[in-house]
Amino acid sequence: MPKTKILTLTEEFKAQDILSLDQFDTPSLIHLFSATLKIKALTQKGKVLDLLKGNIAALIFYEPSSRTFGSFSAAVKRLGGETIEFQNPAQTSSVAKGETLEDTIRTLEAYSDVIIMRHPEKGAAKKAAEAAFFVPIINAGDGIGEHPTQALLDMFTIYEKFGSLDNLTILFAGDLLNGRTVHSLLRGLALFQNITVYLLSPKSLTLSREDKTMFERRGLKLIEIHNSLDMPKNADVWYWTRVQKERFKNLKDYERVKHSFIVTTDLLKERAKKNMIIMHPLPRVGEIENAVDKDPRAIYFTSQIKNGMYLRMALLGLVLGKLK
Amino acid sequence: MPKTKILTLTEEFKAQDILSLDQFDTPSLIHLFSATLKIKALTQKGKVLDLLKGNIAALIFYEPSSRTFGSFSAAVKRLGGETIEFQNPAQTSSVAKGETLEDTIRTLEAYSDVIIMRHPEKGAAKKAAEAAFFVPIINAGDGIGEHPTQALLDMFTIYEKFGSLDNLTILFAGDLLNGRTVHSLLRGLALFQNITVYLLSPKSLTLSREDKTMFERRGLKLIEIHNSLDMPKNADVWYWTRVQKERFKNLKDYERVKHSFIVTTDLLKERAKKNMIIMHPLPRVGEIENAVDKDPRAIYFTSQIKNGMYLRMALLGLVLGKLK
Amino acid sequence: MPKTKILTLTEEFKAQDILSLDQFDTPSLIHLFSATLKIKALTQKGKVLDLLKGNIAALIFYEPSSRTFGSFSAAVKRLGGETIEFQNPAQTSSVAKGETLEDTIRTLEAYSDVIIMRHPEKGAAKKAAEAAFFVPIINAGDGIGEHPTQALLDMFTIYEKFGSLDNLTILFAGDLLNGRTVHSLLRGLALFQNITVYLLSPKSLTLSREDKTMFERRGLKLIEIHNSLDMPKNADVWYWTRVQKERFKNLKDYERVKHSFIVTTDLLKERAKKNMIIMHPLPRVGEIENAVDKDPRAIYFTSQIKNGMYLRMALLGLVLGKLK
Numbered sequence: 001m002p003k004t005k006i007l008t009l010t011e012e013f014k015a016q017d018i019l020s021l022d023q024f025d026t027p028s029l030i031h032l033f034s035a036t037l038k039i040k041a042l043t044q045k046g047k048v049l050d051l052l053k054g055n056i057a058a059l060i061f062y063e064p065s066s067r068t069f070g071s072f073s074a075a076v077k078r079l080g081g082e083t084i085e086f087q088n089p090a091q092t093s094s095v096a097k098g099e100t101l102e103d104t105i106r107t108l109e110a111y112s113d114v115i116i117m118r119h120p121e122k123g124a125a126k127k128a129a130e131a132a133f134f135v136p137i138i139n140a141g142d143g144i145g146e147h148p149t150q151a152l153l154d155m156f157t158i159y160e161k162f163g164s165l166d167n168l169t170i171l172f173a174g175d176l177l178n179g180r181t182v183h184s185l186l187r188g189l190a191l192f193q194n195i196t197v198y199l200l201s202p203k204s205l206t207l208s209r210e211d212k213t214m215f216e217r218r219g220l221k222l223i224e225i226h227n228s229l230d231m232p233k234n235a236d237v238w239y240w241t242r243v244q245k246e247r248f249k250n251l252k253d254y255e256r257v258k259h260s261f262i263v264t265t266d267l268l269k270e271r272a273k274k275n276m277i278i279m280h281p282l283p284r285v286g287e288i289e290n291a292v293d294k295d296p297r298a299i300y301f302t303s304q305i306k307n308g309m310y311l312r313m314a315l316l317g318l319v320l321g322k323l324k
Numbered sequence: 325m326p327k328t329k330i331l332t333l334t335e336e337f338k339a340q341d342i343l344s345l346d347q348f349d350t351p352s353l354i355h356l357f358s359a360t361l362k363i364k365a366l367t368q369k370g371k372v373l374d375l376l377k378g379n380i381a382a383l384i385f386y387e388p389s390s391r392t393f394g395s396f397s398a399a400v401k402r403l404g405g406e407t408i409e410f411q412n413p414a415q416t417s418s419v420a421k422g423e424t425l426e427d428t429i430r431t432l433e434a435y436s437d438v439i440i441m442r443h444p445e446k447g448a449a450k451k452a453a454e455a456a457f458f459v460p461i462i463n464a465g466d467g468i469g470e471h472p473t474q475a476l477l478d479m480f481t482i483y484e485k486f487g488s489l490d491n492l493t494i495l496f497a498g499d500l501l502n503g504r505t506v507h508s509l510l511r512g513l514a515l516f517q518n519i520t521v522y523l524l525s526p527k528s529l530t531l532s533r534e535d536k537t538m539f540e541r542r543g544l545k546l547i548e549i550h551n552s553l554d555m556p557k558n559a560d561v562w563y564w565t566r567v568q569k570e571r572f573k574n575l576k577d578y579e580r581v582k583h584s585f586i587v588t589t590d591l592l593k594e595r596a597k598k599n600m601i602i603m604h605p606l607p608r609v610g611e612i613e614n615a616v617d618k619d620p621r622a623i624y625f626t627s628q629i630k631n632g633m634y635l636r637m638a639l640l641g642l643v644l645g646k647l648k
Numbered sequence: 649m650p651k652t653k654i655l656t657l658t659e660e661f662k663a664q665d666i667l668s669l670d671q672f673d674t675p676s677l678i679h680l681f682s683a684t685l686k687i688k689a690l691t692q693k694g695k696v697l698d699l700l701k702g703n704i705a706a707l708i709f710y711e712p713s714s715r716t717f718g719s720f721s722a723a724v725k726r727l728g729g730e731t732i733e734f735q736n737p738a739q740t741s742s743v744a745k746g747e748t749l750e751d752t753i754r755t756l757e758a759y760s761d762v763i764i765m766r767h768p769e770k771g772a773a774k775k776a777a778e779a780a781f782f783v784p785i786i787n788a789g790d791g792i793g794e795h796p797t798q799a800l801l802d803m804f805t806i807y808e809k810f811g812s813l814d815n816l817t818i819l820f821a822g823d824l825l826n827g828r829t830v831h832s833l834l835r836g837l838a839l840f841q842n843i844t845v846y847l848l849s850p851k852s853l854t855l856s857r858e859d860k861t862m863f864e865r866r867g868l869k870l871i872e873i874h875n876s877l878d879m880p881k882n883a884d885v886w887y888w889t890r891v892q893k894e895r896f897k898n899l900k901d902y903e904r905v906k907h908s909f910i911v912t913t914d915l916l917k918e919r920a921k922k923n924m925i926i927m928h929p930l931p932r933v934g935e936i937e938n939a940v941d942k943d944p945r946a947i948y949f950t951s952q953i954k955n956g957m958y959l960r961m962a963l964l965g966l967v968l969g970k971l972k
């Protein structure tokens with residue numbers, strides 16, 4: 001039986017491709033987060049879940065990504081499933097012989113129950129989903145396109161901490177012009193009520209005016225700032241990303257602003273409230289001081305990554321029809 | 325207890341190396357195909373087979389092959405077994421330190437219950453089988469040598485469709501001079517009765533005269549043609565392979581004949597009967613139009629690849645003594 | 649709960665990092681070897697052990713090593729556990745994006761219950777152990793530093809053969825100046841009683857004087873020889889390693905001595921007693937003649953490699969608290 005077409009998810013995830021955050025509405029997100037909470041609680045109690053016993057997930061990563069690859073691989077195995085894994089298939093597979101992406105996907109679906117793909121080209125995940133006749137595709141990042149499970153795990157982490165995604169003040173810092181992670185997350189947050197977003201970036205790396213207008217129309221309250229001195233003291237979340245030196249036309253501009261884009265213990269003392277969390281999509285390359293790691297509010301290693309695994313476990317359980 | 329020597333298989337596969345199609349006689353093929361039908365039926369009913377629980381298969385692939393690698397890996401795991409996997413070991417292993425193939429095999433057999441190997445050199449599988457003291461070797465392709473499981477899965481696919489391998493008309497198209505896949509399959513078909521084979525190739529790429537004589541002596545009825553206009557309308561199977569541009573001395577020759585070596589919906593309308601199947605070993609690079617994929621007679625994606633997995637499951641079950 | 653600090657092991661292995669042979673005292677070694685004997689006996693009887701069911705081991709190998717990689721991977725799987733595997737992560741992961749080793753480890757520990765790491769830099773395993781908050785690190789080789797499980801499996805192999813590690817005569821041959829394997833093993837042997845060690849090496853590649861003094865202080869009786877004619881006839885163990893041509897300043901020196909550093913059937917006839925064993929850490933590149941492999945005293949393929957897997961199974965069981 002061929003797959004149904006790509007749908008907007010409500011509460012029914014079974015056999016659906018997961019390509020974009022835009023497929024999700026608010027109830028479907030809450031449904032996914034509840035499933036994740038359940039899976040996390042059971043796993044942490046030491047319960048061995050065998051939901052995916054007898055299932056095989058194909059992981060095909062055309063681009064390096066230890067974090068996402070490891071997270072999905074562990075998610076499958078923690079549920080009792082198995083994987084077949086292809087890293088850099090351009091070097092190790094029929095791709096080297098000139099096979100199209102579509103044919104590769106048609107082959108993989110013969111062996112597996114779900115295909116998890118990372119690809120450097122925007123739109124590749126959709127292409128794969130259209131090629132697959134029988135099994136769902138999960139987009140693990142398609143270049144400058146989307147990386148929906150990253151946004152989902154970030155939202156879940158905030159949801160878990162505050163019990164809701166409504167009525168929050170969230171600060172994003174970094175390169176807001178080019179950062180895919182931030183854009184996805186903003187789209188997801190726009191599905192919730194009464195969210196104030198501070199956007200801390202160099203002036204040359206603010207959100208594009210189109211994106212700003214679009215997010216405001218969707219209901220987010222946006223406040224742009226350019227210096228850490230303007231940071232609010234009541235933010236519930238600091239979501240930090242990297243400002244790449246290479247984005248600046250001249251080095252002096254970079255040197256002038258860079259101190260505003262590094263989380264230090266001092267900055268925390270001055271600007272962070274007690275009951276907040278510091279997040280980062282990782283890898284970091286210097287934009288959060290190591291000394292900050294010990295602060296209990298820094299949860300990028302202690303919760304955020306692990307939540308990625310739990311969220312992917314829940315998503316796989318739902319998509320493969322093993323969870324309701 | 326050391327392994328026994330490489331044997332001709334009758335119905336006893338246990339602990340045998342699987343190196344060449346020449347090991348098989350007609351009853352052993354039928355035995356393998358019956359086991360494959362059983363495994364396929366059980367798996368498709370959703371039964372989780374644990375035949376290989378506690379067993380480890382070592383997959384060592386000295387050459388890229390996503391299709392065969394994935395198929396074997398999935399086969400082991402669908403039977404409840406585990407794999408240890410080495411892709412491109414020349415870059416990631418002791419091979420880089422100058423170890424002989426024999427020593428590598430002796431090492432792998434210490435960790436595993438069966439070794440599945442692809443290697444670029446003809447004869448490498450036999451070398452490995454002679455080196456291994458305790459565990460069987462399965463040849464997953466040794467350069468221009470053999471790739472027995474490909475021929476076996478092809479034969480099984482025909483057997484499954486027609487209930488028998490006797491009394492069939494089969495058309496092979498492509499480069500019949502150099503194509504390893506075709507040669508193996510012809511050797512296998514020669515074990516059955518009353519088979520007519522049409523051989524469609526450019527004149528410069530016909531079967532060698534030696535091979536032609538040999539296959540005729542083994543009982544195949546061979547008819548050579550060079551143009552799609554001469555194709556019979558009663559073929560039960562079209563087995564299509566690629567004609568490589570590089571094989572032609574001058575480009576004009578290639579341009580003149582190439583249209584005869586591409587399967588199109590038009591060609592199907594003109595030359596194919598209703599109850600036939602179109603097969604291809606894959607990957608394809610243009611020699612079957614994408615539009616053909618939707619034709620129910622096109623089974624390269626829908627049955628052929630999946631049958632590869634089921635056949636390898638049956639073979640592993642038999643070789644490891646878990647199936648009779 | 650954060651991990652405790654790196655401890656000297658007594659009989660309590662649970663949750664401990666395994667970084668160096670120096671962590672072990674005599675009772676802890678005997679404890680590990682007894683556990684290994686038990687695991688080996690059960691596995692060889694065909695018992696499927698599910699000690700690690702529900703556990704995930706992360707294998708991260710920054711350097712090629714088919715032998716150690718395969719051994720650990722098989723060890724985890726033979727115990728019913730699962731792995732997530734990264735070979736050459738510099739090419740396939742966040743390492744390529746400039747992530748520190750510490751951050752990579754913090755990420756991996758979010759997905760796994762134990763991390764097994766090989767790294768080209770001395771001290772990397774200790775660094776990783778300090779970075780990991782929650783899960784133990786097992787050193788699978790850190791450059792010219794240590795490779796403790798190699799020394800442990802070698803000691804276990806001798807222990808299994810002779811029922812004890814006391815009162816033995818052991819011959820080491822090869823490059824004793826640079827050989828990491830030999831140095832580790834000598835350190836381990838020094839924990840036992842009444843051990844005589846013959847050291848056969850070219851004059852330019854003897855143990856450094858410091859090392860010699862150190863090992864003698866620790867109680868080993870050392871006898872240096874430079875020619876196979878001086879080999880004792882009563883050695884219980886020949887532990888053979890490679891003399892690299894490149895270590896010699898001029899080729900003539902190498903040519904003059906090389907015959908003394910190759911095990912041949914003739915050398916065995918002349919110098920080896922009946923109830924002894926020939927060991928090699930592998931890979932070998934010519935320093936043991938292939939004809940020697942058939943001698944029952946040559947156990948590098950038949951016992952030594954396999955013991956590596958069993959020892960790693962026992963170690964994993966102990967460290968993960970599944971064995972006492």
